[in-house]
Amino acid sequence: MAIVFQKPKALTDVPLHYCPGCTHGIIHRLVAEAIDELGVEGRTIGIAPVGCSVMAYDYFRCDMIEASHGRAPAVATGVKRSLPDRIVFTYQGDGDLASIGLCETVSTACRGENVTIIFINNAIYGMTGGQMAPTSLVGQVTQTSPYGRDAATQGLPIRICELLASLEAPAFLERVAVNGVANVRKAKKAIFNAFKCQVEGKGFSLVEVVSTCPTNWGLTPQKACEWVNEKMIPFYPLGNYRNKM
Amino acid sequence: MTYETIMAGFGGQGLLFSGKVLAYAGLLEGKELTWLPSYGPEMRGGTCNCSVILSDEPVGSPIIAHPNILMVMNEPSLDRFEGTAQAGATVFVDSSLIPRKLKRTDVTPVYIPATQMAKEMDALALANMIILGAIVEKIRCVRPETMVDALKHTISARKANLLDLNLKAVEEGARFIREKGGEE
Amino acid sequence: MKGNEAIAESAIRCGCRHYFGYPITPQTEIAAYMAKRMPKIGGTFLQAESEIAAINMVYGCASTGRRAMTSSSSPGISLKAEGISYLAGADLPALIVNVQRGGPGLGGIQPSQSDYFFMTRGPGHGDFHIIVLAPATVQEMADLTRLAFELADKYRMPAMLLADGTMGQMMEPVALPEEQIDPETIPVGKPWATRGTGLKREHNIVNSLYLKPDELEKTNIERFARYERLEKEECRWEEYLMDDAEICVVSVGITARVSKNAIVEARREGIKVGMIRPITLYPFPKAPFAKAAEKVRRFLTVELNMGQMNEDVKLAINCSRPVGMCNRVGGMIPSTDEVLAAIRKEAK
Known part of the structure; x- marks a missing residue:
């Protein structure tokens, strides 16, 4: 019997722990496919964050390092400086990358460190049970913004791609979503390009994936995908923000 | 014999450097030694000092409570350190910068107008080396001829062109001792 | 040679080619020395954006099996505490230099030994220790740097050189070992290192997360068995x-x-x-x-x-x-x- 569909080689057989309807699974797959297609699994080292994807180290078949909260880009820098010919990526959520680790994110981008960052923006802290993230939208109800995010006291959400696009060093910046087939296809291409950018030695690459959190948004998986279209994408426009390839 | 030298003055007078040259001369002669700077805001123009110990025995503490050689290049440093010197110590005073004489009578003063002499050499920044030359000539804590190699090793590549001028300053200080003795 | 420079040169001779740091008095000579030397010998000197980033760069580099180091002074070590705990939790060897100054808070920049408890009790959250060595001569600054790297590798744990500001600033004659350890030999014999699988082995994971309490307990007990061996064999x-x-x-x-x-x-x-x-x-x-x-x-x-x-x-x-x-x-x-x-x- 012909095999028509199978797991990417760069994923292990460990069952994912993510909630139903969470898009981490899709994004893991897209990352693994990029690794497979570039044929770099044997020389790839991944850095897992603190957040829902903390156990990503069990899911990717390449060598993995678990970083402390927000420090994955610094850890990636240490690995890359030690082994410049390896492919080094981090996989980070919005709290990890855009809040506690913002300094590391910006500084690593600023240095043009030749690593790839996969940034999952679902506008909420998932693992700790649904608190406001730096990317939560104005008016969004979370555990720590129970009356909706109030711009006057809680500030406005941060747009990472636009922020990093103000720097000269980054080589590849793109924002994608995974809430429908067409968007997933574009996301796959962007993630592939980000890794390729690193393989070719072009420098810092980051893909921001607008993602969902049905559990903490209090929506069904389908409604969550619709919410991405209605609320998230208008504030976080999809598209390429830098391409030196 | 143990020589415990404190060199003190303003930041920018090259006191740490002259201390290093003396320490390096000790190293070349196989002596035990320590060099300890004051550090911090002093580097930016405040008061500054360094302690150099040269000895035939292993050096215990690098901190000098009672120096037997004292070199002072401003009045606050003389005020601060005069009282700490051992009885019988030799105190080198840059008399072009410090108008007053020593209060103590149990130490040997050497008044040397080093800054004025440096000006006349058109090398204002080398007053420290003039006094160092005087110290070595008078005390013989290291051999005067060792100073050439010590300077060669200590001077940074960036300033290598100033080697000869430094050596000349050291020699000026030595000549001052030979001709005038420095004591009053 | 200044104490701080003796540490730096000794580290290089020990095969350390990766230094990550952030400026703070009174240890800055280490960074300055590394900045000068590393580019000339194919090594990495990186001035990180913070103490926190620096220790995490060390964590990443140490994960690849190399001898990596950082240096700082008391307030900076507080910031590194998180990273030191992760190094200990992931059983990674690394060298951290603490040239102590007075505290608490911003304190002062003059010599101090007030981080003694903080360092010897395990500088960070969780139940752990790091090796702590205290030099009293510039010669020991160099010698104990070597010992720190060796013990760190042997016991798979972070090691610290705990000096005071005077030790860092003073100069004394120092005899450095002629022997230069080839940095490429360092990762050999570290099968746990994350250097890429080369498709030849199962993937390695450098990690300190154990969500199952019985597993976490086991790692703690194993670590303390190692500490016991350390106490028995390595006191100096x-x-x-x-x-x-x-x-x-x-x-x-x-x-x-x-x-x-x-x-x-x-x-x-x-x-x-x-x-x-x-x-x-x-x-x-x-x-x-x-x-x-x-x-x-x-x-x-x-x-x-x-x-x-x-x-x-x-x-x-x-x-x-x-x-x-x-x-x-x-x-x-x-x-x-x-x-x-x-x-x-x-x-x-």
Whole structure:
């Protein structure tokens, strides 16, 4: 019997722990496919964050390092400086990358460190049970913004791609979503390009994936995908923000 | 014999450097030694000092409570350190910068107008080396001829062109001792 | 050579080619030295955006099996505490240099030994230790740098060189080992390192997360078994004039140097005094103290803190003898005369 569909080689057989309807699974797959297609699994080292994807180290078949909260880009820098010919990526959520680790994110981008960052923006802290993230939208109800995010006291959400696009060093910046087939296809291409950018030695690459959190948004998986279209994408426009390839 | 030298003055007078040259001369002669700077805001123009110990025995503490050689290049440093010197110590005073004489009578003063002499050499920044030359000539804590190699090793590549001028300053200080003795 | 420079040069000769740091007085000479040397020998000097980033770069680099290091001074070490805990939790060898200054808070920039508790009890959250070595000469700055790397690799744990500002700033003659360790040999024999699987083995994971309590307990117990071995085999100390001593001075770093001078003076006065100078602060060398307690009447710690090592001495001798203290803090260093006065008082 012909095999028509199978797991990417760069994923292990460990069952994912993510909630139903969470898009981490899709994004893991897209990352693994990029690794497979570039044929770099044997020389790839991944850095897992603190957040829902903390156990990503069990899911990717390449060598993995678990970083402390927000420090994955610094850890990636240490690995890359030690082994410049390896492919080094981090996989980070919005709290990890855009809040506690913002300094590391910006500084690593600023240095043009030749690593790839996969940034999952679902506008909420998932693992700790649904608190406001730096990317939560104005008016969004979370555990720590129970009356909706109030711009006057809680500030406005941060747009990472636009922020990093103000720097000269980054080589590849793109924002994608995974809430429908067409968007997933574009996301796959962007993630592939980000890794390729690193393989070719072009420098810092980051893909921001607008993602969902049905559990903490209090929506069904389908409604969550619709919410991405209605609320998230208008504030976080999809598209390429830098391409030196 | 143990020589415990404190060199003190303003930041920018090259006191740490002259201390290093003396320490390096000790190293070349196989002596035990320590060099300890004051550090911090002093580097930016405040008061500054360094302690150099040269000895035939292993050096215990690098901190000098009672120096037997004292070199002072401003009045606050003389005020601060005069009282700490051992009885019988030799105190080198840059008399072009410090108008007053020593209060103590149990130490040997050497008044040397080093800054004025440096000006006349058109090398204002080398007053420290003039006094160092005087110290070595008078005390013989290291051999005067060792100073050439010590300077060669200590001077940074960036300033290598100033080697000869430094050596000349050291020699000026030595000549001052030979001709005038420095004591009053 | 300055103490700080001796550390840097020694690290390079130990095969360390990766330094990550952030400027802070009084250890900046280490960074400056590395910035000059590393590019010339194919190494990495990286001035990180923060102390936190620097220690995490060390974490990443150490994960690949290399000898990586960072250096800082007290307030910076507070920031590194998180990363040190992760290094310990992931069983990674690395070198951290702490050239201590006065605290708490921003404190001052003058010498201090006030991080003694913080370092020897495990500088970070969780139940762990790091190896802590305390140099008292510039020569030891170099020698203990080597020992720190060796022990870190051997026991798979972070090691710290705990100096004080004076040790970092002072110059003394130093003989560096001619032997240069080839950095490429360092990762050999580290099968746990994350260097890419090469498709030849299962993937390695460098991690400190164990969500199952029984698994986490197991890692803690295993780690402490290693610490026990460390305590048994790696304690180092120096004894000075202890043969007939009735009073035992205990001191490290710059105050051990001052104490030596005071002991020489006291001996001239006929006081039978000696010194035990711990070189490993963790593991603390308990054996010489237990032995000394059998014959000396009193102990006297001389330290630049409010009496931190004093407690370890009391523990080491089960409080079987009085343990006095001569201390200055805030960047002050007790003079030879002050230590001598304290010795005389103990001798009465």
